[in-house]
């Protein structure tokens with residue numbers, strides 16, 4: 001059986017890794033751009049001791065998805081930089097709201113005081129949950145904003161949940177499905193009539209059951225170390241791009257063909273498999289694993305399967321402006337931490353600022369990353385502003401919010417078009433329907449990547465693994 005993987009981002013490379021591990025060769029990965037990694041991109045300035053990340057910078061070592069990623073990271077022997085839970089970057093997260101920088105509570109004691117932007121102690125949100133009636137959600141889904149408002153009150157929805165959604169998918173909590181982030185809490189509320197009640201019952205049940213833990217094979221040395229040393233997150237020496245680069249090298253060394261600058265332009269399915277229209281040739285293969293953004297795959301299947309294409313196009317994406325800034329001088333920030341988020345109700349173009357040099361040592365530089373736009377990109381940037389104008393906007397807010405007076409030494413501006421899919425209300429159902437269509441028409445196509453089963457690096461790697469594991473064993477037999 002011949003297999004092709006579409007896309008050389010982290011999910012496509014991971015699909016290649018798992019296919020190689022399970023079935024061996026032959027296997028080719030087709031990537032449209034001249035590099036691997038997709039949104040993972042690190043720009044190193046070794047001479048000046050700093051690093052700019054234009055995409056992700058940290059991975060969370062938690063749960064099965066976290067352990068699964070660590071298995072690959074360990075096998076590739078990558079130099080990890082751990083941030084323990086006691087580190088200032090793990091403890092301190094801030095909001096910019098009501099004209100001031102507000103520290104979010106980072107311990108249970110923090111629930112009892114009244115700290116801005118909240119007008120009452122946070123424990124009252126739990127009382128709200130205990131007293132609020134439960135409403136059965138229509139079609140088993142609702143927006144995360146409406147869920148949070150129902151259970152914990154408007155202030156929590158505006159100042160805790162909405163900025164958190166911005167800090168993960170640059171999206172609007174009023175549109176994002178509760179199942180994107182709070183699937184478990186939502187299920188518990190629907191079953192037991194409240195989040196706290198649900199958590200209480202679930203804990204009781206857990207104590208009395210023998211739940212299977214993490215798969216033995218994911219209990220790598222690195223996973224155990226992360227538990228022992230209480231890691232909150234980790235990055236990599238040389239930036240997160242080391243991960244896709246090392247994966248590509250590993251795949252190449254094991255005769256997996258990674259073809260760069262070779263986009264797939266069309267897919268034609270037949271009883272014998274699928275034909276890929278590539279740069280210089282049309283190629284028949286038995287099976288395709290696509291890790292492409294949904295709207296890109298939609299274009300490839302449109303001719304033959306317009307209805308599948310339309311369903312894929314129903315997964316919306318947002319644009320994010322990422323501005324990396326270097327200031328000379330170690331500590332220009334008044335407060336250290338991971339960074340700050342700006343709640344959407346503040347109506348500013350800035351979504352948040354990451355304090356990179358608080359997370360990782362940057363050799364005497366203060367490094368910040370400003371993220372702008374997201375779901376509100378068109379509202380602020382519909383006139384397609386120049387990089388200089390975007391930089392000026394980012395710097396204006398850095399000065400206003402963080403009171404940094406120095407001029408930056410070096411900056412980089414990226415406008416990432418359609419970089420993050422939005423899991424809007426009904427997403428789970430949409431994805432199930434897309435997979436059902438593929439099954440009904442017996443298309444030799446598997447889907448992984450950020451469009452479907454989670455947007456974090458851990459999620460997309462695990463989604464690649466699950467798609468490979470779902471293939472029948474007969475796959476390995478030569479035809």
Ligand SMILES: Cc1cc2nc3c(=O)[nH]c(=O)nc-3n(C[C@H](O)[C@H](O)[C@H](O)COP(=O)(O)OP(=O)(O)OC[C@H]3O[C@@H](n4cnc5c(N)ncnc54)[C@H](O)[C@@H]3O)c2cc1C
Nearest residue numbers: 007009010011032038039055056263264449450455456457
């Ligand atoms: C600004 C930003 C910050 C983020 N921060 C974090 C973070 O801190 N932690 C975290 O866990 N996650 C983070 N993420 C999310 C995470 O980086 C992404 O979800 C993940 O990298 C997506 O990987 P992917 O392989 O699914 O998709 P992509 O990276 O989009 O890869 C898809 C690949 O397919 C290629 N392609 C497109 N069309 C074709 C075609 N026709 N033929 C062949 N190839 C094609 C593209 O060139 C691309 O390389 C962040 C994302 C962004 C944008």
Ligand SMILES: C=Cc1c2[nH]c(c1C)Cc1[nH]c(c(CCC(=O)O)c1C)Cc1[nH]c(c(C)c1CCC(=O)O)Cc1[nH]c(c(C)c1C=C)C2
Nearest residue numbers: 060093166167168169170339340341351352353354371456
């Ligand atoms: C403002 C825009 C964004 C910031 N980060 C991202 C965007 C779009 C992308 C992103 N950040 C995280 C994830 C998920 C990782 C996962 O393991 O699932 C993604 C896709 C991690 C994350 N970052 C923040 C939060 C609350 C989370 C969720 C997980 C966690 O609690 O660690 C906070 C945060 N993100 C950004 C800023 C400025 C910020 C500030 C505190 C930027």
